[in-house]
Structures are given as C-alpha cells and as structure tokens.
Amino acid sequence: MSSKTRILTGDTPTGQLHLGHWVGSLENRVALQDEFECFFLIANMHAFTTRADKPDEIRASTLEIVKDWLAAGIDPDRSTFVLQTEVPGIAELTWFLAMLLPFNRVMRNPTLKTELETKGLGENYSFGFPMYSVGQCADILVFRPELVPVGEDQLAHMEPCREVARRFNQLYCGVDPQTEDEEYVRAGGLFPIPKAKVGRVARLIGTDGVNKMSKSLGNAIFLTDEFKQIKKKLGGLYTGRQTMDEPGDVNNALFQYVRAFITDAERVAELERRYAAGDNIGDGHIKVEVAEAIDRLIGPMRERRKAYEGAAGDEKIMSLLREHAAKANAAAEETLHLAKKAMRLDFGRRVISFG
Ligand code: ATP
Numbered sequence: 245m246s247s248k249t250r251i252l253t254g255d256t257p258t259g260q261l262h263l264g265h266w267v268g269s270l271e272n273r274v275a276l277q278d279e280f281e282c283f284f285l286i287a288n289m290h291a292f293t294t295r296a297d298k299p300d301e302i303r304a305s306t307l308e309i310v311k312d313w314l315a316a317g318i319d320p321d322r323s324t325f326v327l328q329t330e331v332p333g334i335a336e337l338t339w340f341l342a343m344l345l346p347f348n349r350v351m352r353n354p355t356l357k358t359e360l361e362t363k364g365l366g367e368n369y370s371f372g373f374p375m376y377s378v379g380q381c382a383d384i385l386v387f388r389p390e391l392v393p394v395g396e397d398q399l400a401h402m403e404p405c406r407e408v409a410r411r412f413n414q415l416y417c418g419v420d421p422q423t424e425d426e427e428y429v430r431a432g433g434l435f436p437i438p439k440a441k442v443g444r445v446a447r448l449i450g451t452d453g454v455n456k457m458s459k460s461l462g463n464a465i466f467l468t469d470e471f472k473q474i475k476k477k478l479g480g481l482y483t484g485r486q487t488m489d490e491p492g493d494v495n496n497a498l499f500q501y502v503r504a505f506i507t508d509a510e511r512v513a514e515l516e517r518r519y520a521a522g523d524n525i526g527d528g529h530i531k532v533e534v535a536e537a538i539d540r541l542i543g544p545m546r547e548r549r550k551a552y553e554g555a556a557g558d559e560k561i562m563s564l565l566r567e568h569a570a571k572a573n574a575a576a577e578e579t580l581h582l583a584k585k586a587m588r589l590d591f592g593r594r595v596i597s598f599g
C-alpha cells in the first residue's frame with residue numbers, strides 16, 4: 245500500500261459529465277492527484293438501479309465518462325480507474341454492510357427521496373434502487389480512503405458510510421465506541437472514517453434554474469458542449485427580468501454561473517453592482533459573457549478529448565479499464581480479506597485473475 249493518503253470518488257454512467265461535476269468534484273480530483281493515492285470509480289452497477297432496461301446506454305456512458313475524465317486532466321498513470329462491475333469485492337462488501345444499516349435509516353436519506361421525485365421513479369422503484377445507497381458505502385470503504393471529493397448532494401450518502409464504518413470497526417475489530425473518528429485505525433479498526441471534501445461550488449444549479457444540474461435531468465451544460473450550445477442553453481435560463489434598467493437579483497441562477505465561471509473577480513463585482521442597480525445591463529449580455537468564460541474553461545478539454553474519438557478511442561479506453569481493473573482488485577481484495585478475517589470468515593485466501 246502506498247504511503248499516501250487515499251481518495252475515492254466517482255460517477256454513475258447515466259450520461260456525460262457536466263459543469264456541476266467539474267465544480268463539485270472533478271476539479272478537486274485533478275488538483276489532488278499528486279498529493280493523494282486516487283481511486284476514481286465508474287458506478288456502472290448503480291446505473292442499473294434506474295436503467296436496467298438500457299444496458300447499451302450504460303456501456304456507452306461508461307466509455308464517455310472515462311473520456312471526460314481524461315479530457316479534464318485526470319492522469320491514468322497517477323490515478324486508478326475502478327469499473328465497479330469488475331471489482332466483485334464491492335458487491336460482496338455491500339452485503340455485509342447492508343446488515344449494519346437499519347432499513348428505515350436508508351429510506352430516510354433526503355438525497356434518495358429527491359432522486360425518487362426528480363427521476364420520476366414513482367412507487368415502483370426497484371429493490372435495487374435504495375440498495376445503491378448501501379452499495380455506495382462499499383464503493384468507498386473497500387478502498388479505505390480518508391477523503392471523498394463530492395458535491396453537496398452526496399453529503400447525505402456520506403453519513404451512513406461513516407456510520408457503517410464506525411459500526412464495523414466496533415463490532416468486528418473491537419474498537420471502543422467512544423473513539424474519535426480520526427483515531428479509529430490507530431485503535432485497531434479496519435476502516436478510516438472517511439470525510440467528504442465538497443468542491444468550490446457545492447451545488448451548481450441546472451439551466452432549468454430549479455434543480456441541481458444533473459446529467460439525467462436535461463438541464464446540464466456538458467463538458468463536451470460547443471460554444472453555440474452553451475450560449476443556447478444559457479439563453480433559455482429564466483430570470484424573470486424584463487429590461488436593462490430593472491434592478492436584478494444577484495442570487496439568481498444566472499449569477500451563480502457568473503460567480504462560478506467568470507474568473508476575473510473585479511469583473512464579477514462590477515457585474516453584481518450594475519445588475520443589482522439595474523445600471524444598463526441586460527441578461528442577454530451577461531449570458532454571453534458567462535458562455536465565453538465557460539468556453540475558455542472547457543475548450544482545452546474538448547481538444548484533449550479528440551485523442552479518444554471513434555472506435556480507436558473506445559479501444560484505448562477499454563484497454564485502460566482492463567489494465568486498471570487489476571490494480572483496483574488488488575486494493576479491494578486486500579480489504580475484503582481483512583474484513584472477512586475480522587468477521588471470522590477467513591476460510592482461505594482467494595485470487596482474482598483478470599484477463
Ligand atoms: P444523475 O442525474 O444520474 O444522478 P448526477 O449529475 O447527479 O447524475 P452523479 O454521477 O450522481 O451525477 O454525481 C457525481 C459527482 O458529481 C458527485 O460527487 C456529485 O455530488 C457531483 N455533482 C453532481 N452534480 C453536481 C452539481 N450540480 N453541483 C455540484 N456537484 C455535483
């Protein structure tokens with residue numbers, strides 16, 4: 245095991261990556277690659293919890309997201325990519341952890357409730373849907389990270405993960421329940437109690453001006469969007485403001501984008517001042533300025549992504565994922581071995597070979 249502290253985080257392949265991912269998590273991942281030993285996960289098994297009828301889309305999205313990672317600056321030589329379905333230890337740990345979380349605790353998770361509503365899952369959601377919340381604890385804990393860079397919506401999932409880690413350590417490793425979170429491993433626990441690291445913008449609003457920007461809600465600006473598309477999407481953002489001299493609300497959705505993407509702090513302050521005062525400034529103008537700023541950010545990503553276009557690009561990604569599956573399994577199997585030992589389930593050590 246490397247001496248560096250570990251990070252784990254990831255994305256569900258239900259679409260392509262968008263600006264919310266960048267400000268919420270991706271930007272941190274790129275920045276932390278040197279300092280930490282990083283594991284980045286594609287939660288393709290979890291994608292099936294809402295899209296079991298769309299295996300082709302899940303597969304395509306898996307490849308697209310890895311391309312997005314590479315385009316955004318994640319370096320496969322420094323970080324390990326984890327394809328969830330190729331790491332059986334994750335599913336196995338999910339079962340064990342499911343025994344340590346009360347069912348009603350899982351169902352009270354506010355993020356899960358919001359998802360049921362916004363994704364229109366209604367009454368007939370699958371048994372597997374709430375299970376993904378437990379699965380996510382296993383995704384994280386199997387790599388025993390200390391830090392998890394995520395957006396704000398994931399904080400509600402981090403709490404059960406932290407609880408279940410404490411409970412496992414107490415039940416099976418004999419750690420005293422009074423132990424401080426930071427001390428669990430020193431006290432003999434297997435799992436560090438992981439902390440969330442929320443990005444520069446905790447929750448970027450979508451271009452519908454209402455919901456969190458989400459890849460599955462049709463309100464996202466994707467990292468692959470061209471300037472014209474960015475401008476069009478921002479153009480549709482409703483502010484309710486009619487004229488250039490009407491005082492505007494600098495806390496509206498448009499100004500969330502202004503602050504998130506215009507990097508010149510003085511210009512941001514000037515826009516805020518003029519907008520609040522209704523000083524001859526139109527929403528349309530500000531939208532174009534924001535679109536230009538976004539284009540400056542993602543233009544280089546679009547360029548880097550060209551190296552992975554088409555069937556040849558797909559093949560590069562496939563071989564990268566295969567190569568990394570071996571590394572990911574080595575780390576996960578080590579944890580499973582130790583976890584099962586702690587649970588008195590050590591009946592021999594298995595070897596996973598990956599071809
Ligand atoms: P889905 O609609 O399928 O749930 P999503 O857009 O919410 O997709 P996820 O794969 O669920 O994306 O989230 C990946 C990571 O990106 C998580 O850490 C999440 O908190 C973060 N994230 C997603 N959307 C935003 C956002 N709008 N603002 C900040 N962070 C975000």
Ligand code: MG
Pocket residue numbers: 458
């Ligand atoms: Mg989500």
